[in-house]
Amino acid sequence: MVMSDDLNKYLNIKIEPIKDLSNDFIMGMDVSMLKQIEENGGKYYDDNGVEKDVLEILKEHGINYIRLRLWNNPESLGGGNCNFQRVKDLAIRAKKIGMNVCLDFHYSDxxxxxxxxxxxxxxxxxxxxxxxxxVYDFTYNSLKKLAQVDALPAMVQVGNELNGGMLWPEGKTWGDNAGGFTQFAILLQAGLNAVDTVAKEEATEIKTVVHLADGGDNELYTWFFDELIKRQVTNFDVIGLSYYPYWHGTFEEFKFNINGISQRYDKEVAVMETGYAYTLKNGDSLENMVTQKEIDRVNKYAETNYSASIKSQAQILRKIIKIVNEVPDEKGIGVFYWEGEWIPVDGAGWKSGEGNAWDNQAMFDFNGKVLPSLDVFYKVYNN
Known part of the structure; x- marks a missing residue:
């Protein structure tokens, strides 16, 4: 495997360490597509061009947590086909090499x-x-099966990006024919209770996460969590945010929101999803989700001029880690990069028969070679 000129240019990206960065800060990556990629021939290569298990490469670069989404019964059109067997296999692999696991229940096919x-x-x-x-039974049974193979997650999301609730229409919080916030809260509580029961039975701690998108929208977060608290839904540990700087507000809006909600609700906070493009090139036939238009949106309010580059990918991620780490009272606990392993491989698209619109936001090049930007996860400690 020969390193491209593009990668050579960025081998020594300067990343300043972050002051007082907690040693147990979550340096995470969602790798839910990994089994699909591997089953269709995708391979990964370390800094020296040597083929290696991608989880080992991630660990070597400072990743200590993986995140996996779970679908109930993925339909034939599928998208990663994140069924229980694939989740179990990846969780076992991660735990064997000393990584923690976050399980993300979508409660959907x-x-x-x-x-x-x-x-x-x-x-x-x-x-x-x-x-x-x-909801209770699926959550409980899935976790108990993982416990049986020593793959119990240390963190569980009950639902994914729940801005408008889950399990529509019964659990939809707004609009015509919606069940309303009270019904949503009941469904959410069922999932949280199932996690608590498993944790008690297995004599372990499992952090629970309630996760919204639009991480810069403080009005959304205060409305949503005020409504939850009104309904006595309080037995969750972490407020999770998706924050993609092209779509979810400025860095200042994100910082204001994450600091504010941690204090208002006395909860830990974590970025469950983020990402940034390292190139505008496309690795397959499906148009990229992020183009120059999205990069321009980031730069409109940013104090630094970012580009679609390996260097900017590293700089953006460092900035987000720093903001989370500086949340008052040490309530900012970590950051997960979303699908950093999702390289373009036929058969591993967002749904069956289609390609990958995320390939230019991975932290590996189109051939599976690790990018120097992945170094940010350890360079923030010691450059």
Whole structure:
């Protein structure tokens, strides 16, 4: 494997250490696509061009946590097909090399996010009471099966990017035919209770996360969590945020929000998803999600002129880590980079038969060679 000229230029990216960075700060990466990539022939290479297990490469570069999404019964059109078996296999691999695992329940057969929170097909005709019980049972049973193979996660997200609730329409918080916030809170509580029960039975600690997108939108976060607290949903540990600087507000808005909510609700906070483009080139036939337009949006309010480059990818990530680490009272606990391993491989697209719109935001080049920007995860401690 020959290193490209582009990579050679950035081998010695200067990353300043972050003062008083906690030794147990979560340096995380979502790698939910990994099994799909590997099954379709994707390979990864370390700094020396040697083929290696990507989890080993991540650990060598300072990653101490992986995040995995779980779908109930991925449909035939699939997108990563994040079924239980694949999640289990990756969790076992990560735990064996000393990494922690965050499990992200989508409670769907496909992607769940602010624009869609579709119930699994087998839950479609359940009554509300049955739906609540299904959330509890699926959460409980999944975790107990992982415990049986010594792969219990240390952190669990009950739902993914829950801006508008989950399990629509019963758990939708707004709009026509929505069940409303109270029904959503009941469903969320069922999932949280299941995690608490497993933690107690397994005599371990599992941090629970309630996760929203739009990490710079303080109005959204205060509305949402005020409504949860009103309904006595308090047994969660972490407020999780997605913060992509092209879409989710300025760095100052993000900092204001994450500092404010940590104090208002006396909760730990973590970035569960972030990312940044290292190139504008495209590795496959599907148009990239991030183009120059998104880069320009970041620069409109930024004090530094960023580009789509390996250097800027590292700088952006360092900035986000620093903001989280500086949350008052040590409540900022970590950052997860989203799908940093998602290189362009036929058969490992966002859904069956389609490509990968994320390949220019991975932390590996299109051939699977690790980028120097991944060094940020350890250089923030000691450059």
């Amino acid at each position: 496909f992607w769940a996010d602010p624009g869609k929170q579709n119930k699994p097909a087998v839950w479609k005709d359940l009554s509300f009471e049955e739906l609540k019980n299904a």
